[in-house]
Amino acid sequence: MNYRFQNLLGAPYRGGNAIVVNNTLLISPVGNRISVTDLVKSETITLPCQASSNISRIAASPDGVFLLAVDDNSRCLFINLRRRAVLHRIAFKNPVASAKFSPDGSFIAVASGKLVQIWRSPGFKKEFFPFELVKTFANCNDKVTALDWSPDSDYVLAGSKDLTVRLFCLKKLSGSNKPFLFLGHRDIIVGAFFGIEKKTKQVSRVYTVSRDGAIFSWSYTEKDEIPSPGTPEQTMEVEQTSNVKKRKNSDAIIDEETSTLLHTAKWELSKKNFFMQTPAKLTSCDYHRGLEIVVVGFSNGVFGLYQMPDFVCIHLLSISREKITTATFNDLGNWLTFGCARLGQLLVWEWKSESYILKQQGHYFDVNTLAYSPDSQLLATGADDNKIKVWTVSSGFCFVTFSEHTNAVTALHFMASNHCLLSASLDGTVRAWDLFRYRNFRTFTTPSSRQFVSLASDQSGEVICAGTLDSFEIFVWSMKTGRLLDVLSGHEGPVHGLMFSPTSAILASSSWDRSVRLWDVFDGKGSVETFTHTHDVLTVVYRPDGKQLACSTLDGQIHFWDPIDGLLMYTIEGRKDIAGGRLMSDRRSAANSTSGKCFTTLSYSADGNYILAGGSSKYICMYDVADQVLLRRFQITLNLSLDGVLDVLNSKNMTDAGPLNLIDDDNSDVDDGVEKQTRVKSGYDLPGSMPNRGRPIVRTKCLRIAPTGRSWAAATTEGVLVYSMDDNFIFDPTDLDIDVTPEAVEAALNEDQPSRALILSLRLNEDELIKKCIISIAPADIRVVVASVPFKYLNRLIMAFAELLENCPHLEFILRWCQELSKCHGHSIQQNSRNLLPALKSLQKAITRLHQDLGDTCASNEYLLRYLCSTSSKP
Known part of the structure; x- marks a missing residue:
């Protein structure tokens, strides 16, 4: 009962910006969750907190204690990283394109629409209003896209879609307080950075980067004869301020002059440089002040590393063909982090030695199936992207990827030896993989092409069986020779469930023809028993002792059979338990809807006392088998970016044309801002036929409890969720009396x-x-x-x-x-x-x-x- 969320596998990165804290902790958003990777220990964890929708921006305090996470709905979480707890919450009025802590950690700059807001950073103290708005700059004519702080935390650079960069001063100044404008760019500003002089540690220049691949270098001077690139009003302000300075001699005024030097100085454009990657657009950039190096990423998958201010190219390499959505330095500047949202790819590269520190990539599309190794140390996943990945459960890292399949992977099975993995695919092959040499050492095929959707192997590992989607047959091969031994016929629908008895050579199969059949594979007797149902049977599993059989049907029931006597033992009515989550295209509420309320995957616990069930719902149900009662429901996600999470739609979002979220009123350019990722999934989710504008529908495709019983994993729309047993906070005495203390x-x-x-x-x-x-x-x-x-x-x-x-x-x-x-x-x-x-x-x-x-x-x-x-x- 005491299972708690432990980790999220299958998707190390899905969009937003990634940051590195304390040189070794890589923090990246994964949907509405946050993943933290220790680059030294090679371990990754996922924070237990969830945002209301996909996280778009994150920022960390300079000491690495606090984390600010903002989602697509402009709702913000203020998280204590060390305690992994949410301290405060706030909702901004406009979409947030950038957020950054000041170098001293006392302020947070937030780009909220056209506004630049300066908030006082909250602390550990519980307050009714933890976020205090210190200042708001409303000078920008379009959305703010980039922010940067000066080393003394007195100035903020803000780049905007109006092709300008503005210099804001936090301190109150005498006279007008108009920001200085850096003009000349011909495209949207992607980055703006302060450059410092190494000897004096003072700001000496400003770099501005635009989407068309241009980087401008700006330097300032206090001499009057140098013309200013700003507006005439600003030039007059600078002259008036310099005249005032000449008439003041007190030390206090001199200190004020030093603090307002950047705001009153005359800036000039010293150099224009171009990265020359046309027609690709510049999508991400970062600047390291200590090394004076700029890293830029482009929409064609190319990244460049340049030494400033001389603009010397150090590296110009290609990661992939997709857009690089984040590029950042660590504090020392020796590691570069790149992320590609389209591929779910996250890389950490040491540019001096040209070697990878981290190279992780998730599945492109939904995970269809998963399997635990017999010792519970490994977890294999197969998805619609034709790939198989094997993960180490303790570290959360993928250490091998198999990509020989040419169609979706539908079933996985570990052999008892722990070093062999079997996979079935819609491409008509069943493959055996060697986890020592990482190769496909055997391929099982049929005389004519078939689509396999289920897979099983006997305890000895001598026989391999696979069920088909199109011919309704079960094929049997020899593991040693790879030869086809037998074809079991009798089902009249797709064979979606297949499992050998743990204690005998009896094979159980379930089909959409409303039956479960038992087969004697070795004696060649064919079907020895048939259990008929009133609805389509979706899956079948054996209890670990082989004395009970469970199967789920299309009407939302779970039937428990005695495979020896052929008797129905129990029936669990789960339609109301799994109900929940209304699609945007549904015409009735979740409580009144009858579609999809069934379990498509089942898994027994190691002792057989309880069973986990999941399907096309946001819930995973845990039942006690003997008492047929619901013990607990796990809600797999709270992400409102997915469809099927809300039970009741908000009437404010309903129009005469239907739900507001389904009305396509987005006429902006594809390259404007972050490109929306359209996820192509199987079946009715193909582009052009999506009833919900391509929003993924929350569901559970596969459930597996680890052989140790200490954890279980679920292949969901959010990725592979791993839940583990937590005994730290539960007091459960075995035999307690007054003397046992x-x-x-x-x-x-x-x-x-x-x-x-x-x-x-x-x-x-x-x-x-x-x-x-x-x-x-x-x-x-x-x-x-x-x-x-x-x-x-x-x-x-x-x-x-x-x-x-x-x-x-x-x-x-x-x-x-x-x-x-x-x-x-x-x-x-x-x-x-x-x-x-x-x-x-x-x-x-x-x-x-x-x-x-x-x-x-x-x-x-x-x-x-x-x-x-x-x-x-x-x-």
């Missing part, structure tokens, strides 16, 4: 009673106390203590061993515990393997991971010792 455990340890202390801690079920008792017991007493532990506490004890193996340095000591436990309670564990299966899988996962790490370390040490011995023997 933490003080009693401490007293037993002090009195040298290790068996009593361990049993008391297991009864209390307090994680820290259990681990403390395990560590404090002497190695010579392990066998006696293990023998005294009752069977009902073994599950909790095994889980403690698994957690200690992952975090504790005493490897041999914990393995000694595991060995003695197997010797003393081996017969009981074997008889009750179903109840202990999640804990045993977790222990197996920890031991396997340690074995791999130790094997790699020992192998590297062996070769190093051989090399040292060979070199030391030479004279």
Whole structure:
């Protein structure tokens, strides 16, 4: 029950700007969530907070503590990065194109429509009005697109769509306070930056970058004979201010002169340079003041690195053919971060050594299927972009991508060996992948082309079965030879569900012909049992012990069958549980709509006590199988950018022509601002036939619970959501009475009673106390203590061993515990393997991971010792 959101896989980047905090933390928006990647540890996490729609702009404070995230609806979240908690919220009146913290962290500049607003940065203190508006500059004639702060936090550069850059001063000045204008550009301003003098650390120049690939260098002087490129009124203001300065001699006035120098100085255009990438448009840029280097990205996938102010090209390379939507430096300036929203690509490149620090790319389109490895360390995903990606669950990184399929990948299955992955596709092939050598070592085909939508393998790994979409047949191959062994016929509809029994050689298949069939594949008897239903059967799964079969039907019900006796055991009515979320094109509310209220994917827990179900809804339901009750509903997203999230539409957005969101009144140029990404998905979501203007519809296509039972993953419209079990905040004592207290455990340890202390801690079920008792017991007493532990506490004890193996340095000591436990309670564990299966899988996962790490370390040490011995023997 205590599952919490852990991570989002399958999409490292989807648009907006990416930033680097503290040189090593890469922060990027992914839909309405925020992903944080540690570039040193190679780990990525997703913050648990969600915005109301897709996040378009993010900004971080200079110390890396606070994060500002603004979504497409101009709603802002102020987040504490270290605590991963939302501190404050605010809604801006206009769309936000840029936001930036001042170098001292006390102010936030926000480009809200045509306005430049300066807000005082909130802190940890809870306030009724945490955001205080300090100043508003309303001088721009069009939307503000770029902002930059001076090093002293006194000035702000603002670039606008009116082809100008303005210099604003935060301090109150005597006389007129009109901003200085930098003129001459012929396209929209993309970036504006302050340049500093290395010796004096003072602002000496300004760089302005426009979308047509032009970069202008501006320098200032206090001499009167140099003409100003600004307006005549500004020239008169500068002359009047200089005359006033000559008449003032006090130190206070001199300080004011220094602070207002940039605003009153005469700026001149010193140099014009062009990147020469026509017809491509410049889409992103960044400037590093310490190194005086500019990085620019273009709409054709080319990026350039230039040394300023001499405009010397250091690098000019191509990443892809799609638009680069973000390009930024880290604080040291040695790493460059590039993002491509169209490809879901995120790159971190070290430009001096010309090597990749990070290279991640998500699926282009929705993920169709996923599969856990037997040890729960790996997660494989397949999508409509014909690609298969394998992710490390603990780090959230994709380490291999297979792209040999020529059509959508519809099913995945890990073999028991943990190093072989099977995939089925609509291109008519079933492929086997070697996860050691990262290659396709076997391909299974049919005499005539078929479209495969389901996949299964028996426990021994000798037989591979795949169900078809078009011919309604099940094909059976030999894994060793790749030869087609048999074709199972009998279904009269697409075979969308296929699974072997975990304990026998019986194959279960579900079809849209309203039946579930059991097949004896090895004896060649064909269909041995048929379970008929009143509606189309969408999927079928076996319980881990093989004694129960669950299938979902089109009427929203889940049927549980006894595959041995052929009897219907239970039926769960889930139509009302999964109901929720109204499409923009629907003519009735979500409560009254009957379309799509069914489960398309099911997954049993490791012990078989509960089942997860998902479908074309924003909810994932968890049911208790024995009592047929709904335990919990997980809402997969709160993102209003997706269709099917709201239950009731706002009447303010309803017009005579239909919902306001479905009326296409966008007549702007495609290159104007951020290009809208039209996602092409299968079926009725093809361009030209989209009833909701291409807005993705929230749904769950695949669900899988990890073999350890500690986590589960869901392939949704938002990506692959991973939920893990969190025991930190739940107190669940096993056998509690007045004498079972933490003080009693401490007293037993002090009195040298290790068996009593361990049993008391297991009864209390307090994680820290259990681990403390395990560590404090002497190695010579392990066998006696293990023998005294009752069977009902073994599950909790095994889980403690698994957690200690992952975090504790005493490897041999914990393995000694595991060995003695197997010797003393081996017969009981074997008889009750179903109840202990999640804990045993977790222990197996920890031991396997340690074995791999130790094997790699020992192998590297062996070769190093051989090399040292060979070199030391030479004279």
